[in-house]
């Protein structure tokens with residue numbers, strides 16, 4: 001039932017990667033539908049590689065004309081619904097945010113990226129105003145270096161904190177495994193540890209991130 005959407009104005013911020021990693025992790029325990037609302041259809045392309053789990057469904061071709069119907073249909077049949085959106089300045093993005101229980105704003109850890117993210121945060125704030133209820137959301141810092149915390153990243157996290165923007169404790173690190181999923185299809189558990197460097201570390205990262213997101217969603221749904 002909970003609907004989670006990924007929005008951020010920047011291409012390359014890690015929206016599709018976060019959506020697919022989260023979906024495949026959740027699909028180990030729950031039924032999940034991913035709505036592919038990006039005109040470039042990156043989630044559909046990933047799904048077409050095969051290796052799909054029985055309880056993970058991908059709905060391609062979601063756009064501003066059908067998104068509200070598709071979200072309703074998906075929430076009736078799946079425990080989790082994840083929407084991958086391109087950018088933030090579209091009616092599709094506004095509808096996705098409006099219909100979500102929790103919105104994730106994937107953002108790379110540079111100040112330029114964080115500034116861009118404010119556009120997504122505005123869309124989220126406006127959706128809250130329209131519905132008369134603040135829209136639960138958080139920035140997830142993506143593609144971060146697992147070995148060192150750069151000054152840039154610390155600075156970005158501090159600025160977001162000072163601006164009152166919730167930031168997830170768990171970052172999505174830069175890992176080959178998170179790219180490999182889009183080369184081979186399936187999720188992290190379908191990859192071969194002999195072929196993908198640090199797969200075990202990527203798995204731990206994905207599990208932690210998923211657990212943190214589920215924790216936030218449980219809080220939201222309990223209200």
Ligand SMILES: Nc1ncnc2c1ncn2[C@@H]1O[C@H](COP(=O)(O)OP(=O)(O)O)[C@@H](O)[C@H]1O
Nearest residue numbers: 011012013014015016017143173174175178179
């Ligand atoms: N955590 C990560 N580790 C490694 N590569 C990543 C990671 N996140 C994203 N990428 C790569 O960065 C590029 C953009 O990511 P993507 O998820 O498509 O961003 P968006 O959907 O926001 O445009 C892709 O080539 C993807 O494989």
Ligand SMILES: [Mg+2]
Nearest residue numbers: 015016038042
């Ligand atoms: Mg994308």
